[in-house]
Amino acid sequence: MRNRITRREFLFASWFPFFFRRRRIRIAGIAFRAVRRGGDRRRFLWIHGNEETARAALAGHMNYAQGRAFFVESSERNVPLAGGRIDPNRMFSRVGAEKSLRTLNPSWTETQLREALAALDQDREKFLRAILPKDGGLIVALHNNGPGYAIQNEIPISDRVAMNNPSHPDEFMLCTSPADFALLSRSPFNVLLQEKAPPEDDGSLSRLAAARGVRYVNIEAALGNQVDQRWMLAWLETYLP
Numbered sequence: 001m002r003n004r005i006t007r008r009e010f011l012f013a014s015w016f017p018f019f020f021r022r023r024r025i026r027i028a029g030i031a032f033r034a035v036r037r038g039g040d041r042r043r044f045l046w047i048h049g050n051e052e053t054a055r056a057a058l059a060g061h062m063n064y065a066q067g068r069a070f071f072v073e074s075s076e077r078n079v080p081l082a083g084g085r086i087d088p089n090r091m092f093s094r095v096g097a098e099k100s101l102r103t104l105n106p107s108w109t110e111t112q113l114r115e116a117l118a119a120l121d122q123d124r125e126k127f128l129r130a131i132l133p134k135d136g137g138l139i140v141a142l143h144n145n146g147p148g149y150a151i152q153n154e155i156p157i158s159d160r161v162a163m164n165n166p167s168h169p170d171e172f173m174l175c176t177s178p179a180d181f182a183l184l185s186r187s188p189f190n191v192l193l194q195e196k197a198p199p200e201d202d203g204s205l206s207r208l209a210a211a212r213g214v215r216y217v218n219i220e221a222a223l224g225n226q227v228d229q230r231w232m233l234a235w236l237e238t239y240l241p
């Protein structure tokens with residue numbers, strides 16, 4: 001019975017109800033499940049495997065929203081690469097990837113490092129073509145924060161700040177487009193604009209989006225606060241073009 005679903009696939013399908021419309025994309029062996037629903041309206045990304053609330057929020061959203069969503073295939077924040085590990089939200093530039101690889105793999109030789117960076121370089125543009133939106137479209141990334149990170153960390157490097165919900169510093173949206181900021185700042189949520197790429201290249205998707213003029217929104221919520229993360233996502237879905 002070649003077509004029988006294995007137990008593992010079944011468990012995955014219960015996580016991802018749109019199981020049968022999935023495919024997989026990769027960068028240097030780091031795999032993401034790609035989910036399509038309806039037209040190619042928006043792009044969504046869940047990139048840190050330990051941020052379970054963000055995964056659940058995005059999976060729920062994809063039950064009704066249109067677009068393409070990408071889910072990292074990992075249950076941990078840092079993912080395997082070339083026998084070591086990397087923070088996947090540091091792989092969007094060579095400079096950022098090198099910093100992450102040096103920190104996480106202190107025993108690596110320079111050759112190991114060069115080979116891992118070369119593998120990322122080889123796949124990066126193809127991967128970006130797969131995940132980035134076309135023609136002024138929007139990509140939405142979802143993250144969860146724990147103690148030690150909140151909106152205050154981002155305010156000093158932001159171009160504009162709408163502190164609409166000061167009692168919830170863990171819940172905020174960070175965008176790269178002034179037009180999106182103008183709309184999002186009318187929401188009940190905290191919003192930041194970071195239009196220019198920060199001088200320090202950390203290899204994050206937000207920096208790449210700012211550098212390339214891609215409309216990007218990061219929806220941040222405390223780990224466990226799925227209600228507010230879903231609410232921000234639904235608000236954005238309704239009011240952003």
Ligand SMILES: [Zn+2]
Pocket residue numbers: 047048051142143144
């Ligand atoms: Zn994250």
